[in-house]
Amino acid sequence: MSDTNFTAIAPPASQASSMEVLQEKVLAIRKTLRPGQQQMADWQSGPLAVSAVPGAGKSTGMAAAAAIAIARQYQNTIQSRPSNRRQLVVVTFTRSAAANIKIKIREYLKQLSLPQTGFTVYTLHSLALNIASRHPNLSGLELENVTLITPNQSHRFIRTAVEQWVANHPRLYLQLLEGQQFDGEETERLRRQSVLRTEVLPDLATTVIHEAKSSGISPAKLREWSQQTIDAYEILTIASGLYEEYQNLMRSRDFIDYDDMILAALRVLENDSARRIEQNQVFAVFEDEAQDSSPLQTKLLEILASDGDWGLGSKGAGEQGSRGAGENTNNFTLSTQHSALSTQNFPLHLIRVGDPNQAINSTFTPADPIYFREFCQECDRSGKLATMDQAGRSTQMIIDAANFALQWVNSFYGAKNQKSPHLPSPFSLQMIRPVNQADVNPAAVGGGLELYTPRDIHHTAELLGNRVIELLTADPTKSVAVLVRENRQGRWLSQALEPLCKEHKITIFDVGESDRRSHVPQEILTLLQFCDRPHSPDYLKTALEVLVKRQLIPTQDLNALASLPEEFLYPGPLATPQAETVQKASHICRSLLRARLELPLYQLISFLALTLNYDQAELATADKLSERVNKQIAGNNSMGSMLSVLSEIVSSERFEPVETEDVEARYTRAGQLTIITMHKAKGLDWNYVFLPFLHENLIPGRFWVPPQSQFLGDFTLSEVARAQIRAALHGEVSIPEVTPAWEQAKHLKTAEEYRLLYVAMTRAKQLLWMSAAKKAPFTWSKPDNLQEQAPCPVFSALKRQFPDCS
Numbered sequence: 140m141s142d143t144n145f146t147a148i149a150p151p152a153s154q155a156s157s158m159e160v161l162q163e164k165v166l167a168i169r170k171t172l173r174p175g176q177q178q179m180a181d182w183q184s185g186p187l188a189v190s191a192v193p194g195a196g197k198s199t200g201m202a203a204a205a206a207i208a209i210a211r212q213y214q215n216t217i218q219s220r221p222s223n224r225r226q227l228v229v230v231t232f233t234r235s236a237a238a239n240i241k242i243k244i245r246e247y248l249k250q251l252s253l254p255q256t257g258f259t260v261y262t263l264h265s266l267a268l269n270i271a272s273r274h275p276n277l278s279g280l281e282l283e284n285v286t287l288i289t290p291n292q293s294h295r296f297i298r299t300a301v302e303q304w305v306a307n308h309p310r311l312y313l314q315l316l317e318g319q320q321f322d323g324e325e326t327e328r329l330r331r332q333s334v335l336r337t338e339v340l341p342d343l344a345t346t347v348i349h350e351a352k353s354s355g356i357s358p359a360k361l362r363e364w365s366q367q368t369i370d371a372y373e374i375l376t377i378a379s380g381l382y383e384e385y386q387n388l389m390r391s392r393d394f395i396d397y398d399d400m401i402l403a404a405l406r407v408l409e410n411d412s413a414r415r416i417e418q419n420q421v422f423a424v425f426e427d428e429a430q431d432s433s434p435l436q437t438k439l440l441e442i443l444a445s446d447g448d449w450g451l452g453s454k455g456a457g458e459q460g461s462r463g464a465g466e467n468t469n470n471f472t473l474s475t476q477h478s479a480l481s482t483q484n485f486p487l488h489l490i491r492v493g494d495p496n497q498a499i500n501s502t503f504t505p506a507d508p509i510y511f512r513e514f515c516q517e518c519d520r521s522g523k524l525a526t527m528d529q530a531g532r533s534t535q536m537i538i539d540a541a542n543f544a545l546q547w548v549n550s551f552y553g554a555k556n557q558k559s560p561h562l563p564s565p566f567s568l569q570m571i572r573p574v575n576q577a578d579v580n581p582a583a584v585g586g587g588l589e590l591y592t593p594r595d596i597h598h599t600a601e602l603l604g605n606r607v608i609e610l611l612t613a614d615p616t617k618s619v620a621v622l623v624r625e626n627r628q629g630r631w632l633s634q635a636l637e638p639l640c641k642e643h644k645i646t647i648f649d650v651g652e653s654d655r656r657s658h659v660p661q662e663i664l665t666l667l668q669f670c671d672r673p674h675s676p677d678y679l680k681t682a683l684e685v686l687v688k689r690q691l692i693p694t695q696d697l698n699a700l701a702s703l704p705e706e707f708l709y710p711g712p713l714a715t716p717q718a719e720t721v722q723k724a725s726h727i728c729r730s731l732l733r734a735r736l737e738l739p740l741y742q743l744i745s746f747l748a749l750t751l752n753y754d755q756a757e758l759a760t761a762d763k764l765s766e767r768v769n770k771q772i773a774g775n776n777s778m779g780s781m782l783s784v785l786s787e788i789v790s791s792e793r794f795e796p797v798e799t800e801d802v803e804a805r806y807t808r809a810g811q812l813t814i815i816t817m818h819k820a821k822g823l824d825w826n827y828v829f830l831p832f833l834h835e836n837l838i839p840g841r842f843w844v845p846p847q848s849q850f851l852g853d854f855t856l857s858e859v860a861r862a863q864i865r866a867a868l869h870g871e872v873s874i875p876e877v878t879p880a881w882e883q884a885k886h887l888k889t890a891e892e893y894r895l896l897y898v899a900m901t902r903a904k905q906l907l908w909m910s911a912a913k914k915a916p917f918t919w920s921k922p923d924n925l926q927e928q929a930p931c932p933v934f935s936a937l938k939r940q941f942p943d944c945s
Contacts, residue, residue, distance in 0.1 A: 173527065173574065186518055189525045190515050190526050194824065197527065200492075202247055207251075209248065210253060227423050228261065229427070230261050237260045264401070267439060274407040277413055286767065287395055288394055289793045296392075301341055315372055318850035321850070339848050347361070350864050351382060355435045365379060367867075368863065402435070408439070417443060421443050424443055424488065425489075430495050441487060496567055497894065497898050498894060499898055501887065502888050528570065529573065530573070531573070532901070540907060543937065544937065545570070563890075565894060584610070584905040584906040586944055588909075590945045594914065606908060617809060618825040619829070620807075620829070625837070625919060631919065633652070636812070646811045651815070660789050663747050666731060669682035669728070671779075675704070683700060686727060695721070707724075707728075744764060813825070826905045826906070827904075828903035828906070835929040862881070
């Protein structure tokens, strides 16, 4: 992370006057900032927690503070040798956020007349990979030899780990098979075996592996914790066995996952010499979206931001802090407690910016708002807490609605959980305030808040569509979004609104559909399957469908073409002459088959990407895919192995596309109707935001035990295990048994769903439109099966509080 380009901007003779000019420019930037942002800009050393409400200008404040910190570092070291100059490390949650904040920091540095250097911006995983790759002998990651995967529960490693565990642990498996009761009937035994091997155990493995690994917990530690619980199935014992089988498989194939990157970086920092090398290149660390960090990710940043050695590995498990202890899969011990704040031996130069009320990932990642809340509390005790509660994004009515929802949820669930006082409130009591300046918060459109109770989801689409047309007709320069809880709702709504939007020339951007740039692996697989078996009517038809979708051939009767593959591809002299559209399709298909014969396998994916006329981002994604596939089939270079690897990626991985443009700009284009999930809308905003389908069965929803696995009981193994692991990590007196663990898991989900709704509400600038239809589907996989549905409790409370908005 060294910076050889960070050079002086003035000759030595004029250094004093140059510093005065720089100081004036710093003060000029500071004056443009709000109070909470100014506290960041005033930071000089030590830890600082910044708790910021939605729309408070976190990224702007962080960029300004970063530029000012770089300027101070420049002033402090202007007479030092270049080799002594350190960099600021800025860490964000997503690649798009990293790109945006990098641009903002450079703009501020330009205002300060400083070189646009002296800092680096990373995502957490790219930072970890950067450290690990510089010290391969310590990290154990030879990047030329390992393959990064992001498996889900259908991935072959998970499935194989399950099968190996079943074979190696017949007693535990038999206990699961018998469930609560079992009469020994063979058909039922086979059914239960199928459910356990394809659903219950893969789900448990996926949940526990990610939960434990991201918290630095080894299979051995899980087994140790399992001794503290008593349940019929020995859930944590099973979990540790599945985890161990998975780890063995990954190591045997030279595969790594994202958690391995963090662990590899921590292995590097465990070494005294390497740690000093890394720390000596960093003068401070700024972290954005800190509420979404896992314990190990936080530990990585704290070590980098520290001047000390942190005593890694110096404490035994029994000597850990009060929040419990975890160890990574390579057996070095880490405490999840923020011990640096209470220990003055080693200064910690770290700013963490976040909002625990926007923590919306904790039910499917190990992130938990409890960690950032604790950091804020410890900083507050030492006068190192800044609050950013002024937000200029939304009009007053939207702010009032969001604040009311927050207070109502805390009040309602505080009363409901009186018997469980240890359960944290869903929200921190930090209210949003408008900016204390004229003309900063936008003016409301209509009343700013509109609440509807349509007859059914079709009436919802009608009301929503008409309001969108009305708004964009009045001002086509505004941005509009519909935020849905799940992609299936978005898909249905997109289809329902398409005729109306087409009539009024409004573009619908369904993010759930367009985001499948994993359409690249799927399309490449489809064409390769055709190349491998061109005489298969099914493979030919799906290949033709891809070509039609990509507008390479005209729309036509594909069934007729695919019914006789040989006649379509190579018509004989006596065959009926083909129509021009058929000839074009046949010609492209033959060119694909010719490429299969003439090109080496490693060039095929790139050729197909060019044939499909992919854009720049799609081509980059295809190149990434090609590199991944060719790496995996090295040593077994055949079409069969290529198809096998591609099928695995398509069916059971989240293949990350390569983005070559500003992703956020695509979501917030003026005059466009964006349909996006509430989760993906985090960090974005629009003039008008629509929240339809606000029903209790989705927000807050409920834990639903699938009927096929109810023979195990009225709980799921994966959620019980998650709650038990978190209880151990959070330093609770004892690990809860099944029933209280299940209750804790339900509370975690309820709290997060309400925080998700809060995030969705605070995306709106001028108008927030909310609805809960009287009739809606029980499940959106069957949207035509309408029945009476209760509204989300927050929606009902809002209608009572703001009767004029209904």
